Each structure stands twice: as structure tokens, then as C-alpha cells.
Amino acid sequence: MGEHVIKLPDVGEGVAEAELVEWHVKVGDLVREDAVLAAVMTDKATVEIPSPTDGEVLWLGAEIGETVAVGSPIVRLKVAGEGNTAVKEAPAEAKPAKGEMSRQNVPDLRAESAGKTASLVEVEPEPAPLERPVPRLPVSGPARDAGERPLAAPAVRLRAKEAGVDLRQVPGTGPAGRITHDDIDAFLARGRQVARPTGLAPNTAVEDVKVVGLRRKIAEKMALAKSRIPHITYVEEVDVTALEDLRAALNKEKAAGRPKLTLLPFLMRAMVRAISEQPALNAIYDDEAGVIHRHGGVHIGIATQTQSGLLVTVVHHAEARDIWDCAAEVARLSEAARDGTAKREELSGSTITITSLGAMGGVATTPVINHPEVAIIGVNKMMVRPVWDGTQFIPRKMMNLSSSFDHRVIDGWDAAVFIQRIKALLETPALIFVEG
Known part of the structure; x- marks a missing residue:
């Protein structure tokens, strides 16, 4: 197997560089000869870059929106045969990938365990405990009727009284609608505003769109x-x-x-x-x-x-x-x-x-x-x-x-x-x- 390096070709008109506007492949993809790898733009003219040979994508040389000079490598393919460049071998003492152990550094546990009463057993790593989802406090809920007594613990009632909070205006998230300290915190964080029963909530999402x-x-x-x-x-x-x-x-x-x-x-x-x-x-x-x-x-x-x-x-x-x-x-x-x-x-x-x-x-x-x-x-x-x-x-x-x-x-x-x-x-x- 060999490696074939594809460089940004001369797209004509004396252009020395082009902006990468689209990738049609990703690392690991198998491509055929003449398949479109990427698209570049020069002065409002978009040019597609085809693959000159069959191969597997090993490396992509630029991000969308980057300017690439003519003649710069943009794709490396693993191909059958020698390719057009020498393949770089991984160094012998290369460190193992994260989360992976190198076999040559692992002792032979079976040999060490010979003659011992207890045998060593390969133990799979214990899975990380699942995080318990934190219930989201409701941001809306109807106010109670004037004569309805809200459910709350004595400590919660005392805190509400000291804070001047009318518990009839606080939506409860506990069993049977019981009001908790977290409900008091959420009510105070909203500025003592009575939540409306509309189900509407603010949208705080922000989308970043790169201009390319x-x-x-x-x-x-x-x-x-x-x-x-x-x-x-x-x-x-x-x-x-x-x-x-x-x-x-x-x-x-x-x-x-x-x-x-x-x-x-x-x-x-x-x-x-x-x-x-x-x-x-x-x-x-x-x-x-x-x-x-x-x-x-x-x-x-x-x-x-x-x-x-x-x-x-x-x-x-x-x-x-x-x-x-x-x-x-x-x-x-x-x-x-x-x-x-x-x-x-x-x-x-x-x-x-x-x-x-x-x-x-x-x-x-x-x-x-x-x-x-x-x-x-x-x-x-x-x-x-x-x-x-x-x-x-x-x-x-x-x-x-x-x-x-x-x-x-x-x-x-x-x-x-x-x-x-x-x-x-x-x-x-x-x-x-x-x-x-």
C-alpha cells in the first residue's frame, strides 16, 4: 500500500489561492477515481476538485472557509501500489492511543500467577455510574385558588413567610404538588412573577454560522x-x-x-x-x-x-x-x-x-x-x-x-x-x- 497526496491544482486565470467552501468526503471514506473530493471558490467561480485515483481518505488539509495556496496538499489517500509519496511509518516507541494499553508493556499475568493459591482473573473496568438526571423545575404553572391550601413542609412555610412569599403563587414540583425549597428558589429567581399557564418559555439558543x-x-x-x-x-x-x-x-x-x-x-x-x-x-x-x-x-x-x-x-x-x-x-x-x-x-x-x-x-x-x-x-x-x-x-x-x-x-x-x-x-x- 502507498500514499497519494492531492494538491490544490492551478485553476487558471492566474489565481494563486482559493477558498475551501465544501468537503464532499471525510477521513475514512473510500473514493473512486474522478469522485469529487472538495469545492473551492476563486472570485465567485466555484471549482470542484476530483480524485485522480481510487483510495481511502487518510487526511484532509483544510477547514471550510480557509484559504489554500495553489500547490498545497489538501487530501492524502491510501492507495494500492506505491502512490506518489512515501508512507510515513509510525515510530516504534509511539505512545498508545488514549484509553488503550500497549500489549508490549503489559506483564504476563498468567505467568506471575503460577503456583499461587488465587488465580488472577481479567476484570472488565467497572462502568462509570450513570448520572441521575436532575429534574428541571417548571417555569410555568397556574396560581392556586384563594381558598386552596398549598402543600409544604413546616420549614418551607417558615422560609416563605420570612421571605414574604405567598405559597399559593408558587408551583410545586414535589409529590402531589408539594412545594420544596427548590421551588421557592425558582420563584425568587423569576423575580416573584406568577408563571403564566401558556407553556411559553424563552429560547436562549445561539447558532454560530461561519461566513464562507x-x-x-x-x-x-x-x-x-x-x-x-x-x-x-x-x-x-x-x-x-x-x-x-x-x-x-x-x-x-x-x-x-x-x-x-x-x-x-x-x-x-x-x-x-x-x-x-x-x-x-x-x-x-x-x-x-x-x-x-x-x-x-x-x-x-x-x-x-x-x-x-x-x-x-x-x-x-x-x-x-x-x-x-x-x-x-x-x-x-x-x-x-x-x-x-x-x-x-x-x-x-x-x-x-x-x-x-x-x-x-x-x-x-x-x-x-x-x-x-x-x-x-x-x-x-x-x-x-x-x-x-x-x-x-x-x-x-x-x-x-x-x-x-x-x-x-x-x-x-x-x-x-x-x-x-x-x-x-x-x-x-x-x-x-x-x-x-
Whole structure:
């Protein structure tokens, strides 16, 4: 038998280290070749580490949440044959494990007992006595009636009298409800409060959840964004009645193979039109170098909720995509993010981001900018509300846009102009399709 050491492989993209986010095996497990041993995360991309051979897991080299350098040992397997490293033999004078005696240090009791009248008998260690469970004093119980005499020993009654305790208010835990000294102690510890007969009790449990993997990266990204970017949030309501009518008509008449249209593709196209008039909104701010990188290509990040947390997938070059192409790409990337197959380039490179909670979007939100971008557009839920048209109230489909901007780069006026342009395009959706 030999030992095979598995090291963290080079996962590409010049990554020098990765965070261990999941173990699929434990010490003692038998694994087959190509079985997944662990999962590591690098810059929001999760990579699975397979076993290169059959074997038994002898050792795991890191805890969940630890950062491991590329080339560091992470698993040791016992394998048939020589393996790829020499097996370390246990030292000859190794101490026996706790609770276990070394046979070479045990005298031969049978030899010593020869010729003696009494023979030595191997005696099994006497089991430790079981701890008697301590009955838990009740924290609740009904008060007695005014005329009912509580059961208690004279000493207990004397103590209650000296402490000013009304025994009719003390629940008893002794036989037939007899009150004991412990019952007096429990009553005084509660602050002389009469227990209620509801059965409710305080829950003092505390669960410690280690922040690892995607959740840790989200926390770091949000902390960085809020600590470095002075946010300004602008909220505006949009009448999307005409847009919803157009969307329903296009979905009804769509050709086979085309994706179903949601509101997002229309918003994406409206943003492309508005950015062409205000290119400063489509930028990355390098605050270390003091340089604003204005991009010609509009690469829209779409915040996508997954089981692991929030991922931002990126629709690259939205300026070169029509409504249907935008819809298809959003659907494809969302599916890839949820099933964990999104590629690194599909999760990076955004220049402006859309965040939406759909039907749970609330009336207004305060989105956090996706650092180092300078703007994020937040979509709130759509509601039918009465709107005054000058003569009467009529039902309209209304939706708020809650958008945040980097106030170091974008002035409040420019932010308002940008959102008002998007509002005009969404309220008159035909303008989205008019070029020039």
C-alpha cells in the first residue's frame, strides 16, 4: 500500500489561492477515481476538485472557509501500489492511543500467577455510574385558588413567610404538588412573577454560522462599496401600462424558438439609449489611480439570486443586441448562475448593473453600487394604482425605479436626467425601437 497526496491544482486565470467552501468526503471514506473530493471558490467561480485515483481518505488539509495556496496538499489517500509519496511509518516507541494499553508493556499475568493459591482473573473496568438526571423545575404553572391550601413542609412555610412569599403563587414540583425549597428558589429567581399557564418559555439558543464562500465574498464586496462610494439614491415612478400592453402583444405573436419577454430587455434597451446621451454613467472609477474609465460597450450586470447567494451575471455588449437577443442572454445567464455552470467571464466585466426583486421589490429600495461601477438601476414591484388624468382617476400599472449613483463621479442633476430619460422611453416604448 502507498500514499497519494492531492494538491490544490492551478485553476487558471492566474489565481494563486482559493477558498475551501465544501468537503464532499471525510477521513475514512473510500473514493473512486474522478469522485469529487472538495469545492473551492476563486472570485465567485466555484471549482470542484476530483480524485485522480481510487483510495481511502487518510487526511484532509483544510477547514471550510480557509484559504489554500495553489500547490498545497489538501487530501492524502491510501492507495494500492506505491502512490506518489512515501508512507510515513509510525515510530516504534509511539505512545498508545488514549484509553488503550500497549500489549508490549503489559506483564504476563498468567505467568506471575503460577503456583499461587488465587488465580488472577481479567476484570472488565467497572462502568462509570450513570448520572441521575436532575429534574428541571417548571417555569410555568397556574396560581392556586384563594381558598386552596398549598402543600409544604413546616420549614418551607417558615422560609416563605420570612421571605414574604405567598405559597399559593408558587408551583410545586414535589409529590402531589408539594412545594420544596427548590421551588421557592425558582420563584425568587423569576423575580416573584406568577408563571403564566401558556407553556411559553424563552429560547436562549445561539447558532454560530461561519461566513464562507460566496456569502463572504458578497460581504466583502458590499463593505467595500459602502465604505468607498458615497451613494446618492434617486427614486422615480414610471407608468408602464403601455409597455406591459406591448410586451403581452409581442409575447403572443413571438416566433417559435424566441424567448418570453420580461420587463428587463426593454429596460436594458432603454438604458443603452440613455447611455448614448450620457456616457459618463457607463463607467468604472479607479479610485486608487483617480481615473474614470468610460466604456463604449454597454456591459450590463444582472443581479441574480441563487441558492448560494447573489451573483451578478453580465450581458456583454448590450448595445449590439435587440430586445429578443437581450431576453435570450438574460435567460441563459440566469440558468447558468443557478446551476453553477456560469463561466468566469460571464460573471465579470460589467459597466452598469440592474437589480430587481421582482414581485417582492417593495415600493422603494436603496441599491448598493456594484463597485467599481458608478451606477446601479433598481427595479421595484409593479402595482395597479389610481392615477389622476386631469378629469378622473384611472387604473394604471405603476412601477418605481430606485437607482443609486457614485456622487464622486455623478452629480444629482445628471442622475435625474438619466432616470428621466429612461422613464420617458419606458412610458412611450415605441421610442425604444426608433433609431437615431
